[in-house]
Amino acid sequence: MKQESGNRPDLLQKVFDYHQATKHCFQGYARAPGYLDWATQPNPFRRFKGAQLMPLEKIPPTDEPRYDEAFVPGRIPPVPVNLRSISQLFYDSLAISAWKSTGETRWALRANPSSGNLHPTEGYLICGPIEGLCDQPMVCHYAPKEHGLEVRAEFELELWEKLGARFPQDTFFVGLTSILWREAWKYGQRAYRYCQHDTGHAIGAISMAAAGLGWQAKILDDVSTDALALLTGTFRKHDAEPEEPEVLMVLGPFEEETNEIGLPEDHVLTFESLDWRGRPNQLSTSHVDWGIDEITEAARKPHGSSRSERFQCPPKQWSLETRPVSLRQMIRQRRSAVAMDGKTRISRDTFYRILQKTLAVPGHIPFRTLPWKPHIHLAIFVHRVDDLPPGLYFLVRDPSQRKALEAALTKADLWRRPSGCPEHLDLYCLFEIDARYHARDISCFQEIASDGCFSLGMIAEFAQPLEHYGPWFYPRLFWEAGVVGQVLYLEAEAAGMRSTGIGCYFDDPMHQLLGLEDCKYQDLYHFTIGGPVEDDRLTTLPSYPDE
Numbered sequence: 146m147k148q149e150s151g152n153r154p155d156l157l158q159k160v161f162d163y164h165q166a167t168k169h170c171f172q173g174y175a176r177a178p179g180y181l182d183w184a185t186q187p188n189p190f191r192r193f194k195g196a197q198l199m200p201l202e203k204i205p206p207t208d209e210p211r212y213d214e215a216f217v218p219g220r221i222p223p224v225p226v227n228l229r230s231i232s233q234l235f236y237d238s239l240a241i242s243a244w245k246s247t248g249e250t251r252w253a254l255r256a257n258p259s260s261g262n263l264h265p266t267e268g269y270l271i272c273g274p275i276e277g278l279c280d281q282p283m284v285c286h287y288a289p290k291e292h293g294l295e296v297r298a299e300f301e302l303e304l305w306e307k308l309g310a311r312f313p314q315d316t317f318f319v320g321l322t323s324i325l326w327r328e329a330w331k332y333g334q335r336a337y338r339y340c341q342h343d344t345g346h347a348i349g350a351i352s353m354a355a356a357g358l359g360w361q362a363k364i365l366d367d368v369s370t371d372a373l374a375l376l377t378g379t380f381r382k383h384d385a386e387p388e389e390p391e392v393l394m395v396l397g398p399f400e401e402e403t404n405e406i407g408l409p410e411d412h413v414l415t416f417e418s419l420d421w422r423g424r425p426n427q428l429s430t431s432h433v434d435w436g437i438d439e440i441t442e443a444a445r446k447p448h449g450s451s452r453s454e455r456f457q458c459p460p461k462q463w464s465l466e467t468r469p470v471s472l473r474q475m476i477r478q479r480r481s482a483v484a485m486d487g488k489t490r491i492s493r494d495t496f497y498r499i500l501q502k503t504l505a506v507p508g509h510i511p512f513r514t515l516p517w518k519p520h521i522h523l524a525i526f527v528h529r530v531d532d533l534p535p536g537l538y539f540l541v542r543d544p545s546q547r548k549a550l551e552a553a554l555t556k557a558d559l560w561r562r563p564s565g566c567p568e569h570l571d572l573y574c575l576f577e578i579d580a581r582y583h584a585r586d587i588s589c590f591q592e593i594a595s596d597g598c599f600s601l602g603m604i605a606e607f608a609q610p611l612e613h614y615g616p617w618f619y620p621r622l623f624w625e626a627g628v629v630g631q632v633l634y635l636e637a638e639a640a641g642m643r644s645t646g647i648g649c650y651f652d653d654p655m656h657q658l659l660g661l662e663d664c665k666y667q668d669l670y671h672f673t674i675g676g677p678v679e680d681d682r683l684t685t686l687p688s689y690p691d692e
């Protein structure tokens with residue numbers, strides 16, 4: 146593969162143009178169909194016709210490990226890599242978690258959330274021989290509806306050994322791709338952003354599921370998009386909707402800093418000539434072109450581009466209480482609230498504990514999965530937190546950004562530390578206001594943003610990392626936002642509440658509220674946490690018929 150620069154100004158301009166063009170604003174939404182064309186609704190389940198399906202085990206949640214322990218490396222003893230543990234990894238990250246039905250209509254929910262429940266993210270396992278699962282190295286596609294692995298290709302042990310030579314024993318890889326059409330069908334031009342959020346949520350879900358097995362999960366940042374297309378077999382041309390390679394993760398029961406290790410790309414090239422099996426199913430009968438190919442191509446990771454800067458912040462000390470809460474139960478019961486009750490309050494300590502879990506403390510899970518330093522900060526609308534005045538608060542997730550943020554947030558008034566705030570939490574009250582209507586209106590008038598305990602906007606360092614690394618860093622900003630979101634989803638469940646990711650928000654009105662005047666920082670995602678209102682009209686069915 147030829148070396149390419151990751152930093153072409155023309156491609157970078159395309160990223161800035163796309164981001165600007167896909168902003169929602171009070172005057173109008175980003176280009177989208179505006180209605181749902183049910184005749185072309187994409188099938189949420191990709192299958193490869195002709196590929197052998199190997200069933201995985203369904204492993205109901207257990208009391209152990211404890212939820213809070215999973216965030217601290219080394220607390221959960223690693224289990225061996227075998228059929229059962231691989232089954233649990235997928236069951237706790239990308240599998241179906243329940244079916245919902247009303248009348249004749251039935252739809253699946255999964256352990257990982259997805260914008261519009263459209264689930265563009267597909268998962269692949271690339272592994273050597275695994276006890277009980279396979280005797281030969283293979284590439285498999287994960288089929289969530291069946292909770293099984295479709296064997297796309299098998300290859301020689303010699304190739305696996307060359308590929309994994311620099312990785313610890315028992316390492317395997319999980320690749321994620323996006324079927325962009327699934328989101329574009331409903332969301333048009335903004336769909337690329339949502340696919341990246343969903344990838345981030347899937348990365349977070351895999352990282353937490355791995356933690357429950359005592360394993361590490363790391364993004365291999367050096368792998369180019371072309372290399373990942375070869376490893377997952379998605380380079381092959383066919384009539385069905387294409388899959389865009391997103392990310393390769395290395396997983397296993399090891400301690401080493403594996404994301405510093407590169408993949409030998411000359412061996413990756415040999416994947417082109419494997420005997421690839423199965424034909425992907427067509428998901429819709431026809432398609433509309435929303436022009437997202439351009440951003441997809443511009444943001445691909447070229448071969449030989451620089452790697453992201455590692456996080457050098459000194460470790461902070463915190464004492465994590467361990468609640469009698471099951472990690473796997475939280476993972477499997479995670480759901481989005483469709484409405485908040487407008488009354489539930491949380492204590493100040495619960496609020497601080499939730500925020501604490503979103504910190505990228507070096508070494509802590511799931512943020513150690515991301516090799517780069519944190520670029521996402523939280524602008525928080527506090528509505529119903531005991532002993533805290535309602536207002537707009539700000540959590541700085543990388544302390545080295547504090548001064549730059551203070552200069553950029555020109556409307557911020559106070560920068561006052563809230564009372565009782567733990568020392569290691571860089572949290573500030575910017576102004577005291579009744580923030581409910583701001584939160585609701587900025588989140589496309591969605592009341593879930595005002596009726597919860599708090600909601601927030603994820604403010605990303607934007608221009609600098611993109612100019613520094615190149616356009617390939619654009620999706621990574623959304624991935625980080627998705628991982629933060631995944632922690633918020635689980636934290637809400639562990640606190641007896643519920644949360645919802647909010648992809649529909651008005652970008653520039655949020656910037657104006659904060660006084661952000663240029664592209665240095667951009668709002669990339671919203672979130673809400675509170676007491677949910679359950680929809681009694683819906684029936685919940687088990688995730689798999691044999692459960």
Ligand SMILES: Cc1cc2nc3c(=O)[nH]c(=O)nc-3n(C[C@H](O)[C@H](O)[C@H](O)COP(=O)(O)O)c2cc1C
Pocket residue numbers: 254255257258259260261262339342343346479480481482483591593645646647648649650
């Ligand atoms: C990136 C992203 C954006 C989302 N945006 C919204 C939103 O704007 N409004 C909303 O009510 N739900 C939103 N959701 C929640 C999804 O609708 C929800 O995840 C999906 O229906 C699946 O349900 P589940 O999370 O209960 O599994 C979003 C979820 C994600 C991951």
